[in-house]
Amino acid sequence: MxxxxxxxxxxxxxxxxxxxxxxxxxxxxxxxxxxxxxxxxxxxxxxxxxxxxxxxxxxxxxxxxxxxxxxxxxxxxxxxxxxxxxxxxxxxxxxxxxxxxxxxxxxxxxxxxxxxxxxxxxxxxxxxxxxxxxxxxxxxxxxxxxxxxxxxxxxxxxxxxxxxxxxxxxxxLCFDTVAGEITKSDHSMTEDKNRIVETCHTWFERNLIPPELMPKDISRFADNLYTLMNKNGKGNTRQSIEEMNNLVQKQKQTDFLMSISLFQYITALLFEAGIIEDRAKDYVFPIFTEVLDMFPSLAAVNHIFNFE
The missing domain is CATH 3.30.460.10 (Beta Polymerase, domain 2)
Structure with a gap:
């Protein structure tokens, strides 16, 4: 036995x-x-x-x-x-x-x-x-x-x-069906995160970003990006999302580094464009060396995660 x-x-x-x-x-x-x-x-x-x-x-x-x-x-x-x-x-x-x-x-x-x-x-x-x-x-x-x-x-x-x-x-089992029957309340943070998700989906649908960079968990990606903008953005988060979308639409697929995550790439774009800055003392930027080589302006960031 x-x-x-x-x-x-x-x-x-x-x-x-x-x-x-x-x-x-x-x-x-x-x-x-x-x-x-x-x-x-x-x-x-x-x-x-x-x-x-x-x-x-x-x-x-x-x-x-x-x-x-x-x-x-x-x-x-x-x-x-x-x-x-x-x-x-x-x-x-x-x-x-x-x-x-x-x-x-x-x-x-x-x-x-x-x-x-x-x-x-x-x-x-x-x-x-x-x-x-x-x-x-x-x-x-x-x-x-x-x-x-x-x-x-x-x-x-x-x-x-x-x-x-x-x-x-x-x-x-019927989560989505039941959720559709719930009366929704206004909540700016949730609405902003949803805008990020929808914007991200649009990028991939229009082939603006290589499919390999699609986040495994789009909700977690939206949470992290919202936190980044909320803590370090110069303007309001909704405005930052619109400016971010405009930046991505101007990029070429040949500009992407396939060894980094979409989050790091977007972070670099936002920082270089002056949409975000190293403002929050309690926020650490997860930036690879490859990103620093491509976006030298990120060298001004003081709070960078130590990958070594």
Whole structure:
């Protein structure tokens, strides 16, 4: 059983690390095994399919389908209980995550006719749950399931919390749709950051900037650029955004250094044009040496990040 757990763990951990998913492994204690047998639901050892168990915590339920497909391809899936498969009244809220019973895959040919129990015969359980579900499961297990008393009020509260978890997962799945129904309030900082995002998209749509310089996270780019302008701009931020856009439209693609980020390039343009200056003592300019070579005026900046 230990070897099965180790081999399965290595495979699953690799899958999770590649995607940034949280991962949990546990092996049932003798006490937990005894309690499970005492439920009266099992006839033999082979029916206990969760002596080894893994939990894969996905960010949202959107990733569930791909995760199920991975386990069905990487292991032999003996049984699968998908979310919502079991009948449940609409006013009932309980544990309902997808669970799979799996075995190691790839039995050597010489072991196909084996008459003995091997690592390929050991079942292990995989639970696939969202980040919200996992948080509920961990806290609920400690507060109610493992409690020293049975209290209707505690169980009721646990169910109410589970209802909130389902609502959170649902809101994430239809986030954009629900967000569109929210009444918007005026907020100049948010509007300015959105202008930066829209302006940036326009640059790439019109091929004003090489596609290789497209920020991986356009929202973070807008946040950083807004901070730069807000702290170091000579005029108001909205005016700085318009002037920045005019500067970019005058540039040629041959002027770009592909070894630097778009943020550094825009910073250099703004500084050279006098739209920003080294004003804020608490702001550090992240400027590479290559940028200094291309824009000598940046040598006047006192607060530069030390990349050495």
């Amino acid at each position: 230990d070897k099965t757990a180790r081999l399965a763990r290595e495979q699953i951990l690799g899958f999770c690390e590649e995607r940034g998913y949280a991962f949990k492994y546990r092996k049932k204690s003798l006490e937990s095994i005894s309690e499970k047998i005492e439920t009266g639901r099992f006839k033999r050892w082979t029916e206990l399919d969760d002596l080894i168990a893994f939990t894969v915590v996905i960010p949202t339920l959107r990733e569930e389908k791909e995760t199920i497909q991975y386990f069905r391809s990487a292991f032999d899936c003996i049984k699968q209980t998908t979310r919502g498969e079991k009948k449940k009244a609409p006013d009932v809220f309980r544990f309902d995550s997808t669970r799979m019973t799996c075995r190691l895959k790839g039995i050597p040919e010489e072991m196909l006719d084996r008459s003995y129990f091997s690592i390929y015969d050991v079942d292990f359980e995989v639970q696939i749950c969202s980040a919200f579900e996992h948080a509920w499961s961990v806290t609920n297990h400690a507060l109610t399931y493992k409690s020293d008393s049975i209290d209707w009020r505690r169980s009721r509260l646990a169910s109410q919390i589970k209802a909130s978890v389902e609502q959170l997962d649902t809101l994430i």
